[in-house]
Amino acid sequence: MAQISYVPLGNRMTSRLGRLLENVSQLPPCRWSLGVLRRLGFTGRTAVIAVPWIWLMLFFLVPFLIVLKISFADTRLGVPPYTPLFEWGQAGYIQFKMNLANYLFILKESLYFEAFLSSLKVAAVSTIFCLLLGYPMAYGIARSSASWRNTLLLLIILPFWTSFLVRVYAWIGLLRNNGLINNVLMGLHIIDEPIVMMQTDFAMYIGIVYSYLPFMILPLYSNLEKHDNTLLEAAVDLGATPFKAFLKVTLPLSIPGVVAGSMLVFIPAVGEFVIPRLLGGTDSLMIGRVLWDEFFLNRNWPMASAVAIALLLVLVIPIMVFQRFQEQESGAGSQK
Amino acid sequence: MAARPEVRREPWKDPQAQAYIRIENVTKKFGEFVAVTDVSLSIYRGEIFCLLGGSGCGKTTLLRMLAGFEAPTSGRIFIDGQDMAGVPPYKRPVNMMFQSYALFPHMTVEQNVAFGLKQDGVPKAEITERVQSMLSMVKLEQFIKRKPHQLSGGQRQRVALARSLIKRPKLLLLDEPLGALDKKLREHTQFELVNIQEKLGVTFVVVTHDQEEAMTLASRIGVMNHGRIVQVGTPHEIYEFPSTRFVSEFIGNVNMFEGRILADEPDHVTIASGELGAPIYIGHGVSTAPDATVWAAVRPEKVMITRDEPVAPLGVPHAMLSQSGGAQFNTAQGVIKEIAYMGDTSIYIVQLDSGKQIRVTQPNTHRHADSPLTWEERVWISWHESSAVVVTE
Numbered sequence: 001m002a003q004i005s006y007v008p009l010g011n012r013m014t015s016r017l018g019r020l021l022e023n024v025s026q027l028p029p030c031r032w033s034l035g036v037l038r039r040l041g042f043t044g045r046t047a048v049i050a051v052p053w054i055w056l057m058l059f060f061l062v063p064f065l066i067v068l069k070i071s072f073a074d075t076r077l078g079v080p081p082y083t084p085l086f087e088w089g090q091a092g093y094i095q096f097k098m099n100l101a102n103y104l105f106i107l108k109e110s111l112y113f114e115a116f117l118s119s120l121k122v123a124a125v126s127t128i129f130c131l132l133l134g135y136p137m138a139y140g141i142a143r144s145s146a147s148w149r150n151t152l153l154l155l156i157i158l159p160f161w162t163s164f165l166v167r168v169y170a171w172i173g174l175l176r177n178n179g180l181i182n183n184v185l186m187g188l189h190i191i192d193e194p195i196v197m198m199q200t201d202f203a204m205y206i207g208i209v210y211s212y213l214p215f216m217i218l219p220l221y222s223n224l225e226k227h228d229n230t231l232l233e234a235a236v237d238l239g240a241t242p243f244k245a246f247l248k249v250t251l252p253l254s255i256p257g258v259v260a261g262s263m264l265v266f267i268p269a270v271g272e273f274v275i276p277r278l279l280g281g282t283d284s285l286m287i288g289r290v291l292w293d294e295f296f297l298n299r300n301w302p303m304a305s306a307v308a309i310a311l312l313l314v315l316v317i318p319i320m321v322f323q324r325f326q327e328q329e330s331g332a333g334s335q336k
Numbered sequence: 337m338a339a340r341p342e343v344r345r346e347p348w349k350d351p352q353a354q355a356y357i358r359i360e361n362v363t364k365k366f367g368e369f370v371a372v373t374d375v376s377l378s379i380y381r382g383e384i385f386c387l388l389g390g391s392g393c394g395k396t397t398l399l400r401m402l403a404g405f406e407a408p409t410s411g412r413i414f415i416d417g418q419d420m421a422g423v424p425p426y427k428r429p430v431n432m433m434f435q436s437y438a439l440f441p442h443m444t445v446e447q448n449v450a451f452g453l454k455q456d457g458v459p460k461a462e463i464t465e466r467v468q469s470m471l472s473m474v475k476l477e478q479f480i481k482r483k484p485h486q487l488s489g490g491q492r493q494r495v496a497l498a499r500s501l502i503k504r505p506k507l508l509l510l511d512e513p514l515g516a517l518d519k520k521l522r523e524h525t526q527f528e529l530v531n532i533q534e535k536l537g538v539t540f541v542v543v544t545h546d547q548e549e550a551m552t553l554a555s556r557i558g559v560m561n562h563g564r565i566v567q568v569g570t571p572h573e574i575y576e577f578p579s580t581r582f583v584s585e586f587i588g589n590v591n592m593f594e595g596r597i598l599a600d601e602p603d604h605v606t607i608a609s610g611e612l613g614a615p616i617y618i619g620h621g622v623s624t625a626p627d628a629t630v631w632a633a634v635r636p637e638k639v640m641i642t643r644d645e646p647v648a649p650l651g652v653p654h655a656m657l658s659q660s661g662g663a664q665f666n667t668a669q670g671v672i673k674e675i676a677y678m679g680d681t682s683i684y685i686v687q688l689d690s691g692k693q694i695r696v697t698q699p700n701t702h703r704h705a706d707s708p709l710t711w712e713e714r715v716w717i718s719w720h721e722s723s724a725v726v727v728t729e
Contacts, residue, residue, distance in 0.1 A: 230438040231440060233425070233438065235440075236424070238431065238503065248451075
């Protein structure tokens with residue numbers, strides 16, 4: 001059995017108070033209750049872990065269970081706008097009504113399937129663009145001198161100091177028909193009439209890639225920055241050109257960073273709602289938007305909850321992939 | 337170990353011999369910091385040349401310039417007669433074994449060793465065969481599918497060696513090759529390195545801060561200090577005839593007596609030294625300005641420690657003998673302050689009457705000494721006229 005070695009009952013305490021506490025803890029009632037706690041597996045370590053654990057329980061698991069419960073309910077007029085899952089029946093027994101119609105509807109109705117598909121597509125394309133832009137940037141930062149590195153990292157993080165919405169609206173100002181870009185191009189007589197960029201997929205991708213780029217760069221940077229430069233020297237020494245050394249050494253070793261960054265972009269991008277709504281066309285079909293419409297236009301909470309749960313299921317798979325790679329990376333880190 | 341007597345080759349003594357590596361007045365600056373200052377060096381084919389020095393003396397920078405990772409600020413480097421200026425590392429006939437081994441963590445032992453051959457586009461069948469034979473030479477055949485992190489330090493070191501030798505380089509650079517190994521493994525690996533070097537006929541340039549490693553491996557040693565080569569010579573020359581105080585103090589232990597030259601004859605020198613309390617008589621001439629401050633360096637194992645006043649050797653001028661017939665030079669009285677029993681030898685720290693502490697090493701030739709020397713005992717120390725060397729700053 002592990003010793004309890006944290007304050008207040010630490011065995012390494014030398015002060016008088018500590019000795020007093022130690023003596024008290026030897027008294028039969030204390031000893032018994034401590035024994036019980038220990039047998040239940042309660043040690044200092046579990047006490048530390050308990051804090052985030054309780055937090056996640058209260059603010060993640062419980063709301064999730066509520067959403068799960070609502071997804072099995074039926075709509076009704078009233079407050080709340082859904083039927084309860086459990087109900088006291090007339091004869092004093094508990095009535096349990098589970099409505100699977102919402103899930104069946106998602107499977108049957110092609111709108112949802114298409115929305116999921118197009119969300120995944122948008123997220124995937126955005127992730128690829130983030131990777132293509134982010135990898136060279138992360139690589140550049142990781143290879144720059146130590147004094148430059150912090151400045152460059154700060155520049156990556158700097159946009160976070162402005163509200164996300166303000167930044168998206170700034171893009172509207174740039175992209176709209178009488179926005180900055182069109183005005184400049186027309187002023188220079190390069191174009192005669194404004195290029196329509198707002199309310200297009202182009203604007204939506206710009207918005208998503210711009211907003212999520214830091215999430216790609218930071219994990220990639222933290223991976224690339226750890227790379228041992230002598231590995232590249234060894235590769236070059238053995239006859240590889242610098243470019244080949246990059247392909248054979250840097251690239252394979254940065255895969256965990258690529259996966260981490262891609263997941264951090266892909267997962268939130270699938271459920272993205274604000275950017276497609278503000279920058280994208282009215283015809284862009286994103287699952288986040290469907291979710292919003294179900295909640296606030298149709299007031300169909302059970303349907304919306306079912307969509308949310310389905311979205312979660314779609315995302316759990318990439319999250320599991322992400323975790324597997326993270327484990328691999330931490331394993332590789334400990335080998336150093 | 338370094339050079340077997342029957343095949344002793346000393347190309348550096350042969351004026352006709354062509355240097356394999358010629359370093360000419362090479363200087364390397366990093367900004368304001370001068371890492372290597374005006375180094376000129378010739379290294380011959382088949383040598384094991386050790387660059388020896390403390391950390392920051394520029395030895396690794398010099399090695400990296402040979403590998404092509406750094407370009408000299410001025411001066412030129414020739415390998416096999418070819419000027420290496422502007423030749424990138426991947427085109428040099430040189431391979432390097434890194435201090436950290438720099439094994440590719442995502443590749444197996446086999447892939448690591450095969451890497452160099454793959455870059456050259458060697459046919460697959462030949463790669464497999466050469467990797468096999470190289471791995472069997474370093475006795476790692478059963479580990480070919482392992483990743484580096486599944487190997488012990490000694491195994492990793494052998495993978496690194498195999499990887500750097502697979503392309504059959506004419507010149508192998510080794511950066512602290514044995515630094516990460518424990519003492520027993522290090523001794524074993526030293527022998528292996530020398531064997532492999534002789535079998536393949538590769539020229540080795542080894543960087544090390546460990547003087548013992550340099551002594552056992554090297555055919556010649558270049559001692560470096562503050563970016564300069566201070567002395568180049570065989571291990572024997574470096575140990576017995578150090579040219580400066582730095583070299584004598586860096587290699588092994590030494591007792592230093594500061595003094596002034598009294599007489600400088602062709603066959604002997606006498607030095608007045610307040611630190612010894614008696615003149616120092618050295619049986620070889622030196623060429624320094626008279627009255628210059630010099631140091632007489634005496635190795636601890638060459639100092640004798642006796643209870644009785646030592647007798648002077650024959651052939652010494654009568655005027656230099658004491659009334660009792662004992663020697664008046666190269667000798668002093670003192671008190672034993674420390675004794676360290678090392679098993680094969682014992683180390684005595686003797687405080688001389690002048691206040692200077694010196695170190696004396698004596699072999700323990702007998703299992704039971706009749707009356708061993710003990711702490712606080714008054715003793716004489718002395719050495720032979722050929723034992724000391726004169727060194728300058």
